[in-house]
Amino acid sequence: MRSDSIAPRFGLRLGLLGGAALIAVALFFVLGVPAGAWAFALKFRVGKVVALILVAFAISASTQLFHVTTRNQILTPAIMGFDALYLMIQTGLVYSIGGMATLSIDPVAKFSAEVVAMMVFSTGLFLWLFTAKSRDLHLLVLVGIIFGALFRSLSNFAARMIDPNDFVVVQGEMFARFNAVNLDLLWISILLCAGTVPILWGMRHQFDVLSLGRETAINLGLRYKRVMLISFATIGLLVSVSTALVGPITFFGLLVTHLAYRFLPGARFGVTLIATTLVAIVTLVGGQAIFEHVLGFKGTLSVVIDMLGGLVFLTLLLKGAAK
Amino acid sequence: MIRINGVSHQIAGMPILSDVTLTLPKGGITALIGPNGAGKSTLLSLMARLTRIQSGSISFDDANVAETPTQELAKRLSILRQDNVLTARLTVQDLVGFGRYPHHKGRPGPNDVKLVNDALEAMALTPLRTRFLDELSGGQRQRALVAMVLAQDTDYVLLDEPLNNLDMRHARQMMIRLQTAARTQGKSFVVVIHDINFAAAYADRIVALKDGRVLATGTPAEIVTPAMLKDIFDLDIVVQQIAGHPFALHQIAPPSTQ
Numbered sequence A: 001m002r003s004d005s006i007a008p009r010f011g012l013r014l015g016l017l018g019g020a021a022l023i024a025v026a027l028f029f030v031l032g033v034p035a036g037a038w039a040f041a042l043k044f045r046v047g048k049v050v051a052l053i054l055v056a057f058a059i060s061a062s063t064q065l066f067h068v069t070t071r072n073q074i075l076t077p078a079i080m081g082f083d084a085l086y087l088m089i090q091t092g093l094v095y096s097i098g099g100m101a102t103l104s105i106d107p108v109a110k111f112s113a114e115v116v117a118m119m120v121f122s123t124g125l126f127l128w129l130f131t132a133k134s135r136d137l138h139l140l141v142l143v144g145i146i147f148g149a150l151f152r153s154l155s156n157f158a159a160r161m162i163d164p165n166d167f168v169v170v171q172g173e174m175f176a177r178f179n180a181v182n183l184d185l186l187w188i189s190i191l192l193c194a195g196t197v198p199i200l201w202g203m204r205h206q207f208d209v210l211s212l213g214r215e216t217a218i219n220l221g222l223r224y225k226r227v228m229l230i231s232f233a234t235i236g237l238l239v240s241v242s243t244a245l246v247g248p249i250t251f252f253g254l255l256v257t258h259l260a261y262r263f264l265p266g267a268r269f270g271v272t273l274i275a276t277t278l279v280a281i282v283t284l285v286g287g288q289a290i291f292e293h294v295l296g297f298k299g300t301l302s303v304v305i306d307m308l309g310g311l312v313f314l315t316l317l318l319k320g321a322a323k
Numbered sequence B: 001m002i003r004i005n006g007v008s009h010q011i012a013g014m015p016i017l018s019d020v021t022l023t024l025p026k027g028g029i030t031a032l033i034g035p036n037g038a039g040k041s042t043l044l045s046l047m048a049r050l051t052r053i054q055s056g057s058i059s060f061d062d063a064n065v066a067e068t069p070t071q072e073l074a075k076r077l078s079i080l081r082q083d084n085v086l087t088a089r090l091t092v093q094d095l096v097g098f099g100r101y102p103h104h105k106g107r108p109g110p111n112d113v114k115l116v117n118d119a120l121e122a123m124a125l126t127p128l129r130t131r132f133l134d135e136l137s138g139g140q141r142q143r144a145l146v147a148m149v150l151a152q153d154t155d156y157v158l159l160d161e162p163l164n165n166l167d168m169r170h171a172r173q174m175m176i177r178l179q180t181a182a183r184t185q186g187k188s189f190v191v192v193i194h195d196i197n198f199a200a201a202y203a204d205r206i207v208a209l210k211d212g213r214v215l216a217t218g219t220p221a222e223i224v225t226p227a228m229l230k231d232i233f234d235l236d237i238v239v240q241q242i243a244g245h246p247f248a249l250h251q252i253a254p255p256s257t258q
Helices: A006-030 A038-070 A082-097 A099-104 A107-130 A137-161 A164-174 A183-202 A204-210 A214-219 A224-246 A252-263 A269-294 A301-322 B040-047 B070-076 B092-098 B110-122 B138-152 B168-185 B196-202 B226-233
Strands: B002-011 B014-024 B028-033 B055-060 B077-080 B156-160 B188-192 B205-210 B213-218 B238-242 B245-249
Touching: A006 A038, A006 A269, A038 A183, A038 A204, A038 A224, A038 A252, A038 A269, A082 A099, A082 A107, A082 A137, A082 A164, A082 A224, A099 A164, A107 A137, A107 A183, A107 A224, A137 A164, A183 A204, A183 A224, A183 A269, A204 A214, A204 A224, A204 A269, A214 A224, A214 B077, A252 A269, A252 A301, A269 A301, B002 B040, B014 B040, B014 B055, B014 B205, B014 B213, B028 B040, B028 B168, B028 B196, B040 B077, B040 B156, B040 B188, B070 B077, B077 B138, B092 B110, B092 B138, B110 B138, B138 B156, B138 B168, B168 B188, B168 B196, B196 B245, B205 B226, B213 B226, B226 B238
Parallel strands: B028 B188, B028 B205, B077 B156, B156 B188
Antiparallel strands: B002 B014, B002 B055, B205 B213, B238 B245
């Protein structure tokens, strides 16, 4: 019946995606390695691949959770500017204690504190926005985009207020950069992402029930508020990880979730999450392999991804308006 | 037995329900009737813990709604509201399968499969079971939602206008199905019905609400009378006896006032 007979229905497709992801990772390792430099290239590329896979997972999971909890499939945490919120926290820190002082803090301790701040902020804001009575989708999209603009502008404003020397400290964080992944935070990011897996997988049935809407979920005995809180806090954590590692990418989450939704129509949360992550790995690792090793940094992957994702966003908005 | 004791409810300072006290015996169909804005849907929401109770108390047998864990309540009572927006892309059988969630928490057993199949069959949805909800008509979707609630297999079932969007054939089939479940399985249904004649033909008792108060409680024969209907709806309605049921000709004005 449900869930357990649905898995085999999508087994083949998941297998295909898994194969594609493996090929993407393999390509990233073997493309453009100069003769005799294998050991050096491998060592260098392992960290990068792990970081990209973490980002793929963090963005997929946070976007999909967001779609389930807010019951819309147009907005994503990134479109609502939650990555900009993370940057704002960083810029705010540099503004208040100065660039040198910021650099002298242990990066792992600083990142942990930022993650906690993000979890608190995002939970508070989401609760305020999404537990209100009216859930008109158009209003939500509008509010979401305004919040995105607000956070980005505040973050830019704070950046202008600080000393140019201090600005250098945050500048690197403010743009998507797949070429220069922040490897200092790799271990803590692995730990944080691993920590969300038991939540995401263990609660996958509850997220399915949550997707039916507040009233049906309560009717089915879901502890609605608790699940919402866990979901929002997890989104805050995952957004922090992906933004810290590679910076903000507005439309990536939208692109990969909708590819997965189309590829596995009607699949449950757990199965879809695996698919979304695999699609994200194919896009990110495969794309980066081509841009970095074939095109030799002549193009920028984040621009291409955001263009494709932006097209998906426009299509969804226009389709929604036509209904 | 459902005990509603002194329940009052306000929304934005406006009184919606004022001191509602009702005792409904276990088993059978109770029809909730009354004009728009009488508080019928609010009462159902309070009973099903969708809205927090402001004052008063509601209990099903020994389970007080405000104090019983929500997972436990989900095995005792189920509710279907009238405005269900299902954004999730789901098949009919998946939706109905969710009705079993309170019992299996994500791991359906053979008994769950059987109850889902029974519910699909009862709502004549078996041929449509693999269709996606957004490929269905409004009436088919309504039947799928009722099937989900039936699959939940609770002693108490609260339905807010289950006949919405249904054609004559399916409306009659649904009421017969509810009546059978009430008689053979001892289930209790509390149903908001707008068509008074469905209430008169199938309900064991009728509760009339008006302006947030219980105006009258009784059998269909006691409630569906010109005098009562005038009180409830402020409307002159001719009532005739057809096949042993009182029948309200509410669509047309009585001859004398034409």
